[in-house]
Structures are given as C-alpha cells and as structure tokens.
Amino acid sequence: MASRTKSARAPFGVLDLGSSKMACLIAEPTPDGLVLLGQAMHASDGIRMGEIIDMDQFSASVGKTVQAAERNAGLTIKDIHLVTPGGQPAIQICRSRIDLSDPIISRRDIRRLSTKQSEMSAPEGRRISQSHRLQYLVDGQRHIQNPNGMRATELAADTAILSHNSLSFDNMSEAVVQNHLQVGHIHHSGSVAGLSCLTEEERDLGAIILDMGGGTTAISAYLDNKIIYASTVQMGGQHITRDIARVLSLAIGASERLKAIEGSVMMGGAEQPRMFAGGFPSQGDNFVLSHTVSASDSLSLPNGETIERQLLSDIIRTRLDDILEAVDERLEQSRMKQLCGNTIVLTGGASQLTGLSDYMASCWSRSIRIATPHGLTGLDGQITGGPFAASLGMALFVHNNHDDETALRVSTPASRTGLFGKFGHWFKEHI
Numbered sequence: 526m527a528s529r530t531k532s533a534r535a536p537f538g539v540l541d542l543g544s545s546k547m548a549c550l551i552a553e554p555t556p557d558g559l560v561l562l563g564q565a566m567h568a569s570d571g572i573r574m575g576e577i578i579d580m581d582q583f584s585a586s587v588g589k590t591v592q593a594a595e596r597n598a599g600l601t602i603k604d605i606h607l608v609t610p611g612g613q614p615a616i617q618i619c620r621s622r623i624d625l626s627d628p629i630i631s632r633r634d635i636r637r638l639s640t641k642q643s644e645m646s647a648p649e650g651r652r653i654s655q656s657h658r659l660q661y662l663v664d665g666q667r668h669i670q671n672p673n674g675m676r677a678t679e680l681a682a683d684t685a686i687l688s689h690n691s692l693s694f695d696n697m698s699e700a701v702v703q704n705h706l707q708v709g710h711i712h713h714s715g716s717v718a719g720l721s722c723l724t725e726e727e728r729d730l731g732a733i734i735l736d737m738g739g740g741t742t743a744i745s746a747y748l749d750n751k752i753i754y755a756s757t758v759q760m761g762g763q764h765i766t767r768d769i770a771r772v773l774s775l776a777i778g779a780s781e782r783l784k785a786i787e788g789s790v791m792m793g794g795a796e797q798p799r800m801f802a803g804g805f806p807s808q809g810d811n812f813v814l815s816h817t818v819s820a821s822d823s824l825s826l827p828n829g830e831t832i833e834r835q836l837l838s839d840i841i842r843t844r845l846d847d848i849l850e851a852v853d854e855r856l857e858q859s860r861m862k863q864l865c866g867n868t869i870v871l872t873g874g875a876s877q878l879t880g881l882s883d884y885m886a887s888c889w890s891r892s893i894r895i896a897t898p899h900g901l902t903g904l905d906g907q908i909t910g911g912p913f914a915a916s917l918g919m920a921l922f923v924h925n926n927h928d929d930e931t932a933l934r935v936s937t938p939a940s941r942t943g944l945f946g947k948f949g950h951w952f953k954e955h956i
Contacts, residue, residue, distance in 0.1 A: 536602060537709070538551050538605040540607050541714065541916040543738050543740075544573060544574055544739040546567065546739065548916045549565050549916075550917065551563040552920045562599075563597035564594055569583075572586075584700040584703045604709050606712070608711075610741040612693035613693070615755070616687050620682070624678065628677070630674060632673055652688060655710075659682075659683040664678055685752065687716065713755045716918075718743070718745065719732070721918035727747070728747040729749060731747065731868065733746045735852060738761045739761050740761045742852060744757065746859075756855050758851045758855065761875050765788075767780070768844045769788075779827040785877070787834070789878065790838060842884075867891050871893065872915075873912065
C-alpha cells in the first residue's frame with residue numbers, strides 16, 4: 526500500500542488526475558481548519574478516460590502542475606495525495622469475528638477484532654484506498670455501534686473496503702516518484718467529492734454524487750455518513766466536445782468554447798420539458814449565455830457557417846443521454862437508487878452545462894442540484910466550482926484521517942461480476 530505522509534500536520538499537496546486537467550492544491554492544517562496556501566491547474570497529457578496511456582507525457586504533466594502550485598504557495602512539498610476517477614474502483618464487504626472467553630465484551634476484545642481485520646490480505650490485483658467499519662455484530666445482532674460492556678459469546682464486524690486496480694495504482698505512483706515526490710493516499714474522485722459537496726445530513730440520509738469530468742463520470746453513494754458505493758463511467762465532457770467537433774467540423778478548442786459559452790441541453794418542440802415552458806434558460810449553472818436566446822436562434826461558428834442553436838443542443842443531449850444511461854444502469858444494478866433516497870448531486874467541470882440539473886430532474890424524477898465545494902479557507906475567489914470538488918474533498922479526507930491507520934488489506938479476491946449487486950443486497954438486509 527502507498528506510504529503515509531510522515532508529517533501529517535505540515536502543509537501537504539493534493540493532485541487531481543483528471544483526463545482534461547490536473548489540479549493541485551497545497552493546504553495547511555490549523556486549529557481552525559484547513560487553509561489553502563496555493564493552487565494550480567494544468568492541461569492533462571498522457572491520460573485518457575482516467576487511465577495512463579503515455580507515462581512520459583503524464584509524468585511531465587504531474588511535474589508541471591505541482592511545480593506551479595508550489596510557486597503559488599511559496600514553498601516546496603515532499604508528499605502528495607492523489608485523487609483519480611480511474612483504476613476500476615470497487616467496494617466489497619468483509620466480515621471478521623472472534624470468540625469471546627469472557628461473557629462481557631471489553632476494549633481488549635474490540636482491539637483483538639481490529640487486529641484480526643488488519644491482518645487480512647489485499648484482494649488479488651487490487652490496492653486499498655479506504656476502509657471503514659459499517660457495523661459491529663454481537664451474537665448476530667446487527668446495527669451495534671459500540672459493543673463495549675455488552676454480553677455475548679461472539680463479536681464480529683463488517684467492513685467496507687474501497688480498492689483500485691493495482692496496475693493503475695502503481696503507474697500513478699510511479700509518475701509521482703519520477704517527480705521526486707512521495708505518494709500518500711490515492712482515492713476515488715467521486716467518493717472524496719462527497720466530502721466537499723454533500724451536507725452532513727445528505728451523507729447521513731443517503732445521497733448519490735456524480736463528479737462529471739472531462740473523460741469520466743465518477744459515481745459515489747453515501748448512507749449513514751459512510752461511502753457505500755463507488756464506480757466510474759468512462760465518458761465525460763470531452764466526449765461531448767468531440768461530438769461537436771465531428772458534426773460541425775470544428776477544432777477541439779473551438780468546440781469546447783462553443784459548448785461552454787453557447788451550449789445547453791434544451792429540448793425543442795414537443796419534447797421540451799415543462800421547466801423550460803417559459804422559454805430557453807438565459808443562465809446556466811456556471812456559464813452565462815452570450816445573450817438572451819430562444820431555440821430558433823442561429824449561431825455563427827468559427828468556421829464561418831451558421832447553424833440553428835437547437836442543432837448544438839441536440840448534439841450535446843445525444844451524448845449526455847449516453848452518459849446518463851450508463852450511470853443509471855450502474856445505479857440500478859447496485860440498487861443504490863433505492864438505498865440512497867431521492868437526492869442526486871452533480872459536480873465537476875462537465876456538470877456546468879446550462880439546464881443540466883433541470884434536464885436530469887425531468888428524466889430521473891429525482892431531486893438534482895449542482896454542488897459548490899466547501900471546507901477550505903484562504904486564497905478567496907481563486908478556487909470555486911465543481912472542477913475543484915474532488916481535490917478539495919481529498920484535502921478534507923487527509924485532514925480528517927491524518928492519524929487514522931485503519932486502511933485494511935482483505936483476503937478474498939474482488940469479483941468483477943455481481944460485486945455491486947451483492948453490496949446492494951447486503952445493505953438491504955443489514956442497514
């Protein structure tokens with residue numbers, strides 16, 4: 526497993542390994558919370574849909590991003606924590622149990638159980654990102670939070686293990702080592718985005734968060750203040766941009782600007798949802814359209830051609846429907862929609878499309894909101910919006926778990942088929 530930061534209370538770095546951009550934050554723990562000292566963003570090279578495809582280019586991007594953040598902060602860091610949507614994230618449940626020689630459970634018995642959990646080996650081909658206890662069981666009785674002092678003959682505990690593919694894990698670590706940095710935690714972007722974007726009540730009652738990036742859409746679900754699901758769909762905003770470029774014969778840069786400034790998911794004609802009945806929305810979740818518009822407006826393209834605005838919306842919505850269908854399929858297979866209530870939160874750079882939350886609410890009949898990350902102070906105005914949700918969440922995770930050595934290794938290989946479904950069944954029966 527990756528080594529832990531030696532000086533957890535000193536300033537530390539967080540690097541978000543996105544497919545379209547890398548974001549590095551440098552934060553310092555203080556008695557009043559985390560203070561942001563510096564930040565930088567750089568275009569990603571050598572990575573596609575969350576996975577490294579060119580180590581030299583990827584390593585160079587890592588180095589440039591971290592160096593820019595160090596210059597901004599005015600200091601040099603040795604340790605860095607990584608957040609990524611890649612690595613085929615998966616969660617599995619492990620149960621450990623011990624027989625009790627004394628009828629009264631003591632703290633020593635609880636420590637014995639924790640030691641037994643820590644001695645488990647990692648799944649074949651997997652590396653641990655995080656583990657957390659779901660519940661204790663006392664002679665089979667579930668939902669025990671603190672068994673100390675109870676009478677029993679057997680004590681057990683269920684633990685949720687979040688892991689990544691070892692090859693992806695090792696390659697990301699190697700790129701960091703090539704830049705003379707030491708790797709700390711490596712975590713799933715959707716899971717840590719929940720720490721910066723969800724309220725405590727949402728994490729408790731149940732919520733799903735979608736971190737929509739350039740090449741991926743990371744999915745995470747919270748219930749009872751615990752991560753209970755993590756996955757990644759290998760489609761994101763870059764796929765929408767490329768569709769625009771192909772259909773309209775534009776350069777990628779021009780297509781990205783067109784999507785950001787003029788793009789929307791508005792539907793025309795009879796398909797138009799009722800939340801747009803009064804006309805086309807004039808302001809998106811992050812971008813303001815160039816002027817007040819309607820569906821029949823024309824757009825002048827950089828190549829000199831003119832199209833109806835509705836054509837651009839149709840291109841965007843077609844790919845967006847593919848992304849949402851893939852996400853919905855994952856959630857249905859894992860039963861997360863049933864477990865986590867009606868709250869779905871969007872974040873990430875690709876979540877900023879005008880009308881996206883209204884469109885998803887209409888399609889899924891769920892409460893949808895665009896999240897603004899929170900949790901750090903300092904450098905006011907320099908870090909806002911969804912693109913920084915995962916890196917800010919990772920900084921909070923590191924700060925809150927700096928002295929927590931509960932990351933475990935598990936022995937049973939993680940099955941690639943039915944893993945999430947089994948997890949959903951477990952929660953239905955036990956929570």
